[in-house]
Amino acid sequence: MNRVFSHPQLAIVVQMRDVLAQAGIDAHLRNEYAAGAAGELAPIDTWPELWLARPRDTERALALIASVQQQSDEPDWQCASCNSDSPASFDYCWRCGADRRAGR
Ligand SMILES: [Zn+2]
Numbered sequence: 250m251n252r253v254f255s256h257p258q259l260a261i262v263v264q265m266r267d268v269l270a271q272a273g274i275d276a277h278l279r280n281e282y283a284a285g286a287a288g289e290l291a292p293i294d295t296w297p298e299l300w301l302a303r304p305r306d307t308e309r310a311l312a313l314i315a316s317v318q319q320q321s322d323e324p325d326w327q328c329a330s331c332n333s334d335s336p337a338s339f340d341y342c343w344r345c346g347a348d349r350r351a352g353r
Pocket residue numbers: 328329330331332333342343344345346347
């Protein structure tokens with residue numbers, strides 16, 4: 250398997266997995282329980298990671314991730330339901346799953 254993505258915030262890694270899943274790319278989380286036990290950012294070697302099930306998906310996965318990260322230069326948006334901030338590249342609130350455009 251190939252590791253394609255890692256981030257100190259588990260929610261970001263989970264969302265990236267969902268982006269890949271929507272494109273038909275099967276990916277798995279690793280280290281998902283390593284972070285956040287003390288409410289602190291984990292050291293880089295224990296960041297939650299995203300691994301591909303099929304190596305042949307690597308090129309597509311990296312392209313998708315790059316495009317998502319490009320969009321994340323935009324400011325975060327605030328969820329109308331739970332007031333959490335989500336990255337601009339997310340269409341749904343990472344915390345409660347509410348649609349970004351709901352309540353606007
Ligand atoms: Zn929310």
